[in-house]
Amino acid sequence: MTGVLHSAGRGVLLVGASGLAREVLAAGAIGVVGIVDDDPRLHGALIDGVPVTGDIASAVDRVEKLLLCIGPSTSRRAVGDRLRLAGVGDDRFASFVAGSGRIGRSSRIGAGAIVLDGTVVTADARIGAHAVVMPNCVITHDDVLEEYATLAAGVVLGGAVTVGAAAFVGMNASVAPGRRVGSGATVGMGAVVLGDVPDGQTWAGVPARSLHAAVGASAGAGAGAGAAIPAGRAS
Numbered sequence: 001m002t003g004v005l006h007s008a009g010r011g012v013l014l015v016g017a018s019g020l021a022r023e024v025l026a027a028g029a030i031g032v033v034g035i036v037d038d039d040p041r042l043h044g045a046l047i048d049g050v051p052v053t054g055d056i057a058s059a060v061d062r063v064e065k066l067l068l069c070i071g072p073s074t075s076r077r078a079v080g081d082r083l084r085l086a087g088v089g090d091d092r093f094a095s096f097v098a099g100s101g102r103i104g105r106s107s108r109i110g111a112g113a114i115v116l117d118g119t120v121v122t123a124d125a126r127i128g129a130h131a132v133v134m135p136n137c138v139i140t141h142d143d144v145l146e147e148y149a150t151l152a153a154g155v156v157l158g159g160a161v162t163v164g165a166a167a168f169v170g171m172n173a174s175v176a177p178g179r180r181v182g183s184g185a186t187v188g189m190g191a192v193v194l195g196d197v198p199d200g201q202t203w204a205g206v207p208a209r210s211l212h213a214a215v216g217a218s219a220g221a222g223a224g225a226g227a228a229i230p231a232g233r234a235s
């Protein structure tokens, strides 16, 4: 099954010779003419039959559309910011919806967004620019993914959830209706998020709790249930 790569017939360069780039190719993206990556050891290599043509800066003056294929939200945003500073506008970005991804007719996806197979987006949801939704996610009515947000495989969002800019929600996590995952926050795999996750914090567990708060609690009250857990980032 092929996916729909919105490229206005200009061909597409994938930015980042990553696992995500291979997933986009494996999902049947047609019209990808090359991959750019800053690792010179990859230049000239073929990835799923597609050549790595040069570094990321070389994409600026090409005619093709671009698709940022960098998994971690903050790294993807850093590259997007570099390209914007170099004069690359929103109109240069393709978006990709894999063949078995379903976008409800009242929902919208932004420039540079990627939606992989098996994901269902229901009514009046908005997937922001450069957001990435991995396979088998469920995005329900009125959900908002802000720019550069990432949902790993199997995430389920209740209605009217907001996932902030460059936030990362780990595999098989669920977020209760109406809640907000803050900008730059990380939600651990398998978490059940019942409250709002503040910007930049890492929450995990069932029900999800702040890993930062667990450190603070153990320092003040001794180690009990939920003893010190170091904060961390998804890779």
Ligand SMILES: CC(C)(COP(=O)(O)OP(=O)(O)OC[C@H]1O[C@@H](n2cnc3c(N)ncnc32)[C@H](O)[C@@H]1OP(=O)(O)O)[C@@H](O)C(=O)NCCC(=O)NCCS
Binding pocket: 071, 152, 153, 169, 170, 171, 186, 187, 188, 189, 190, 191, 202, 203, 204, 205, 228, 229, 230, 231, 232, 233, 234, 235
């Ligand atoms: C939450 C997360 C970001 C924490 O990463 P980290 O800071 O490296 O954490 P560590 O692995 O050092 O674990 C720290 C503690 O948190 C616990 N922990 C880690 N992840 C957890 C999770 N998802 N749920 C519950 N507890 C978790 C560990 O058991 C450990 O507890 P301990 O100190 O009692 O042994 C990470 O484990 C995670 O879930 N990342 C998402 C991965 C993912 O979905 N990737 C998608 C691939 S595309």
